[in-house]
Every structure is written in C-alpha cells, then in structure tokens.
Amino acid sequence: MPFKTVLAVVGGKDTAADLQHAISLCAGSEAHLSVLALQVALSPTLSDYPVDTDWLDRRHHHQHDFKAAAEAHDAACAGSGISYDFASFYDEPVFLTEELTRRAFYADLITVGPRVMTNASLIGIVVNGGLFDAMSPVLLLPEGDQASLRPKRIMLGWNNKIEAIRAVRESMDMLMAAEAVYVAVVDPESPYADHDGEPGAELATFLARHGVNVTVDQIPSGGRPVEDVLNQRALEVSADMLVLGAYGHARWRQRIFGGVTSSMMKGVKLPTLLVR
Structure with missing residues (x-):
C-alpha cells in the first residue's frame, strides 16, 4: 500500500537528526509527517526515598529540557514546508506505549532513526506499541543514509x-x-x-x-x-x-x-x- 502518513518517533534534543531523516523521507514522497516526541519520565530510585525537593527539582529540570527539545522539533517541522502534525508526551513507559499504539492505528508507517534505536526505553516502546500492539510497519533509518519510500x-x-x-x-x-x-x-x-x-x-x-x-x-x-x-x-x-x-x-x-x-x-x- 502507499505510505501517505508517516509516524516519526523521536525523543529529546539528541534525536534532532532522526527527525531530519523523517522530514527528508516525507518531502521526497509527499507524505504527511506525524511526529510523536516521547520522553520517559524520571522516576525515583530506591536511594531517592523518601522523595525530597532535590529529586523533584531534578524531575522538573528533566521535563523542562524535554519540553524545550519538543518545541525545537516542532519548529524544525514548521520550517520544512511539509504537511505535518506534532505531539509530545512526558510520562511512564506504559502510558507512552498506549499513546504510540493509538497513533500508529492512523499511520501507514513508523520511522525510527539511529538515536532512538540506541535508546533502550524508546525502542522498547516502538517495538511493543508499534510492531506488537498496532502491528504497524516500522522503517529503521541508519546513520547518514538518505532513505526513500521509492527504493530502486x-x-x-x-x-x-x-x-x-x-x-x-x-x-x-x-x-x-x-x-x-x-x-x-x-x-x-x-x-x-x-x-x-x-x-x-x-x-x-x-x-x-x-x-x-x-x-x-x-x-x-x-x-x-x-x-x-x-x-x-x-x-x-x-x-x-x-x-x-x-x-x-x-x-x-x-x-x-x-x-x-x-x-x-x-x-x-x-x-x-x-x-x-
């Protein structure tokens, strides 16, 4: 089937290059890009209990950094000139997996770049929510490779x-x-x-x-x-x-x-x- 809607999964600021891969892919095939920025929320470890203000400050900064990265991702999409929509979520893995599954139902393809592939938490969410639950095709995009949805x-x-x-x-x-x-x-x-x-x-x-x-x-x-x-x-x-x-x-x-x-x-x- 033709790939008309592409769901790109990205994370924080270190995945900006992954997003550019997805933007180039959609620009070359005139597909709509649906970007899903995910960040697993910082959880307290055993040594953090009882949770104090120091841990709460770390979580706040962690969430703030992700919000800034998500805004940069959104701006990159807006500047690309392609058709796109954007959403970001900071939550526990189970809820992020559910969100990805829901969005994958309405996409023809999920893309994953090299940074997300090396992020154990994010790639686990893609595998569980995308491949197993939604049974959506997943396109892995390696470092430095200009992929096309019209390969020869x-x-x-x-x-x-x-x-x-x-x-x-x-x-x-x-x-x-x-x-x-x-x-x-x-x-x-x-x-x-x-x-x-x-x-x-x-x-x-x-x-x-x-x-x-x-x-x-x-x-x-x-x-x-x-x-x-x-x-x-x-x-x-x-x-x-x-x-x-x-x-x-x-x-x-x-x-x-x-x-x-x-x-x-x-x-x-x-x-x-x-x-x-």
Missing part, C-alpha cells in the same frame, strides 16, 4: 512464515515500482524452506504476476548469524532497502532469547522495513 533495489528476507508474507504485502507498491527485487533465502535446506519445493519459487511466481522484477538467492550461512548474511548480501546487490518479517516468536520469548530482528536492530546497515 530492494532485498527481501524470506523464510516462508506469516511475518514474511505480511512484509511482502505491506511493501508490494514499493516492490512493484523497484527496478530489481532480490529474495534472500538463508540456509534453504532448513525445514521452513521445504514447503514449496524449490525455496522461494512460489514467492517469485507470486511477485512476477504483479510485475515485480524478482531474483531468488539461496544463501548458505556457513554458520554465520543470519543478520550478518542478510546485511552482506544487501551490500553485494547494492540494495537501497531491506524488507523483513519481524519477531516470528512470542513477545516473552523475544525478550528472553532475542532473535534475528533484535540483532538486526542493533546493527542496521541500510534502511530496513520491519513488518509483523
């Missing part, structure tokens, strides 16, 4: 699971418009690749019927982490974007054991679209 060369990670086919459907407009699409099947001898005969063949046929110029790559990992294999192959084919199904396991299992998605988020090399 796309690499699609394929493992024959529901999350992967949802990623295909959510990105179909981009796949159809791309000059080349590379389907990467890592370790095709694995059980998940046995259902359709030649691994990736049914997907290639499905995409070709939509006019997608598709090539299937069966790649042995050689014992390397899947995320490293995907990043390396994307570099070899000069991909502008990587599209992946995300979090194929239950939320509790991902928190305990991690997975390919979690590892990819820690080492994003190019714009990466995650869909659950």
Whole structure:
C-alpha cells in the first residue's frame, strides 16, 4: 500500500537528526509527517526515598529540557514546508506505549532513526506499541543514509512464515515500482524452506504476476548469524532497502532469547522495513 502518513518517533534534543531523516523521507514522497516526541519520565530510585525537593527539582529540570527539545522539533517541522502534525508526551513507559499504539492505528508507517534505536526505553516502546500492539510497519533509518519510500533495489528476507508474507504485502507498491527485487533465502535446506519445493519459487511466481522484477538467492550461512548474511548480501546487490518479517516468536520469548530482528536492530546497515 502507499505510505501517505508517516509516524516519526523521536525523543529529546539528541534525536534532532532522526527527525531530519523523517522530514527528508516525507518531502521526497509527499507524505504527511506525524511526529510523536516521547520522553520517559524520571522516576525515583530506591536511594531517592523518601522523595525530597532535590529529586523533584531534578524531575522538573528533566521535563523542562524535554519540553524545550519538543518545541525545537516542532519548529524544525514548521520550517520544512511539509504537511505535518506534532505531539509530545512526558510520562511512564506504559502510558507512552498506549499513546504510540493509538497513533500508529492512523499511520501507514513508523520511522525510527539511529538515536532512538540506541535508546533502550524508546525502542522498547516502538517495538511493543508499534510492531506488537498496532502491528504497524516500522522503517529503521541508519546513520547518514538518505532513505526513500521509492527504493530502486530492494532485498527481501524470506523464510516462508506469516511475518514474511505480511512484509511482502505491506511493501508490494514499493516492490512493484523497484527496478530489481532480490529474495534472500538463508540456509534453504532448513525445514521452513521445504514447503514449496524449490525455496522461494512460489514467492517469485507470486511477485512476477504483479510485475515485480524478482531474483531468488539461496544463501548458505556457513554458520554465520543470519543478520550478518542478510546485511552482506544487501551490500553485494547494492540494495537501497531491506524488507523483513519481524519477531516470528512470542513477545516473552523475544525478550528472553532475542532473535534475528533484535540483532538486526542493533546493527542496521541500510534502511530496513520491519513488518509483523
């Protein structure tokens, strides 16, 4: 589907560059930018009890600094000339997650820049509220990369699971418009690749019927982490974007054991679209 409304999640003043990524993305695709600035409220630690005026002063300054950063974010959007709306919230993680989920219902895509990706609290809110609760596509924007919602060369990670086919459907407009699409099947001898005969063949046929110029790559990992294999192959084919199904396991299992998605988020090399 076309991405007409983009929800950009930012934090304090250190995420100004993340916002510029989102502004550039929307300017290049004539999409509406909905900015959500979030800051996890400063909470007292055990050593702060009983809470005194010193802690209250720290919280006040913390909130004041975020308010100033939010005003700067709003001004940057206003000066960009694009269509946008802006909201900011200073609260506990559970309430920030609920707010993000609600707003994600009315957006086609969530964007996350490199500063938010390294902020454990904020990226947790995006994953829980965006990917799991709202089931919205999330586009990871790495440092210094000028992403586009009209990529020319796309690499699609394929493992024959529901999350992967949802990623295909959510990105179909981009796949159809791309000059080349590379389907990467890592370790095709694995059980998940046995259902359709030649691994990736049914997907290639499905995409070709939509006019997608598709090539299937069966790649042995050689014992390397899947995320490293995907990043390396994307570099070899000069991909502008990587599209992946995300979090194929239950939320509790991902928190305990991690997975390919979690590892990819820690080492994003190019714009990466995650869909659950």
